[in-house]
Amino acid sequence: MSRPFATIDDDGAPLKVLLVGAGAMGHTWLGAVQASPLVELCGIVDLDLEAARASAASIGKPDLPVGRGTAQLASDVGAQAVINVTVPAAHHPVSTEALFAGLPVLGEKPVASTVAQGLSLVAAAELTGQLFMVSQSRRYNRDLFAAKALAGGLGRLGILSADFFKAPHFGGFRDQMDHPLLLDMAIHQFDMARFLLDADPVSVFCEEYNPAWSWYGGDAAAVASFEMSGGERFVFNGSWCSPGQETSWNAAWRLGGEHGTVLWDGDNTPTATVSPAMDGAAVTPAGAAVVKDPGSEVHGSLREFVSALRTGTPPMGQVHGNILSLAMVEAAIESAATGQRVRIDALLERAYREAVREEKRPDVAAVLDSWSIDGAFSAAVALGTAPAPAMPSRVS
Known part of the structure; x- marks a missing residue:
């Protein structure tokens, strides 16, 4: 699920972000940007200018330009791309502003507060021709890539489970959320x-609950x-109030196929056990998987974002596919x-109707309208599994 997007020629200089x-x-x-030779920080935007100045000073750049408006500061400093790490409620307006200013966006998860807002951003990316990539940072893990490579020796896959048990005392807003685990954490394991x-997901049955000792207001x-779309089942079993014998923040995984099983504890090298095929067919032995290094968490997603802009290669996390994780x-x-x-198709249909109803920009609304075929929403057209419809003329 991807769409073409505008690229930025590699002139040998870091990308100005x-x-x-x-x-x-x-x-x-800030740490990831400072550590990367691929990008150069040219400014910080925040509604709280003192917070922006303090962030600049914390990396030894007290004179770094700061501002409250994304498009305006980007124009002032010649930025080539935006990294959106605002709170989820601000993801939609900030990313929309950046895209219509002609700037590609690398955004923190989730893509937006709701799937409806996410669909609006898919349409905005389509209309502007800019890349919008969501940083699902836990994908950027060499051991996760190794687990996937080992799964190639299992034949047909069928059963995937993730156990996630932690006991963090965050304080603040998470303690009062209605769905703290599902909203704030599970999107990583789902992705x-x-x-x-x-x-991709087809349907889900879920039960939420709150153990008697939980310090969270919500479940x-x-x-x-x-x-899942290949007929597989994925089961997530998790808790944010389970002290003792805690799992990795990545969860503990088991992936079963017709010829064996891959185990990954989330922190160390995964292992695989493969049994001979019942019909005598050749089975790929489970050994040390040879995988590329995807980089580590936000460092990896930043690297892929820049590479995508330089080469035009669709990255993991392009909004068209990532919206399914939300x-x-x-x-x-x-x-x-x-x-x-x-x-999931029914949920996407409802979200689409909401997106059409709530959209404020006529040009984005026209793109949303183009995803309807004979009056019915087409996820295949909207998310990139079918040819893109002709885009309407852009309205400023």
Whole structure:
């Protein structure tokens, strides 16, 4: 699921990037930008200018330009791309502003607060021809790539499970969220499951609950069972209030196929056990997988973002595909609320209707309208599995 996007010629100089958001994640991304020879930080945007100045000073650049407006500061300093690390509620307006200023965007997960807003951003990326990539940073893990490579020796895949058990005392907004685990964390494992299986979600049944000792206001534990597009099942079993014998932040994984199983504890090298095929067919032995180095977390996603802009190669996390990871979260929450299995296509249809209803820009609304075939929303057209429709003329 990808679409072509505008590239930026490699002139040998680092890509000039603007960081939007001077909060906690902003500091994480400042470190990644400072460590990369591929990019040059040319400014920081935040509604709180003192926070922006403090962030600049923290990396030894007290004179770095700061501002409250993304498009304006980008124009002032000659930025070539935007890194959006604002809070989720600001993802849609900030990314929209950047895209229509002619700037490609690398954004923190989730793509937006809702799938409907995410579809609006898909349309904005289509209309502007700019790359919008979501940083699903936990995909950028050499051991995850190794687990996927080992799975190639298992034949047909069928069963994937992720156990996630941690007990963080965050304080602040997470303690009061209605769905702290599903909204703030599970999107990582849901996205990793799509990567490991090379499959997308079809439906989900989910149950949320809150153990009696939980210090969270909302449900901090959940079990979700997804049907995937290849017929596989993915089961997530997790809790954010389970002290003792905690798993990796990446979760503990088991992937089963017709010829064996891959195990990965989330932190160390994965292992595989392969049994001879029942029909005597040759089976690829499980050994040390030879994999490329995807980089580490935000450092890896930043590197791929720059590479995509230089080469035109669609990156992991391009918005057209990544929105399905957010759809998995929304569908799981809906299932837990209704007690019913939720189909992803039905959720996307409802989100599409909401996106059309709420869209403020006529040009983006026209793109959204173009995704309807004979009056019905086509996810294949919208998300890139079918030929793109003719785009309407851009309206400023």
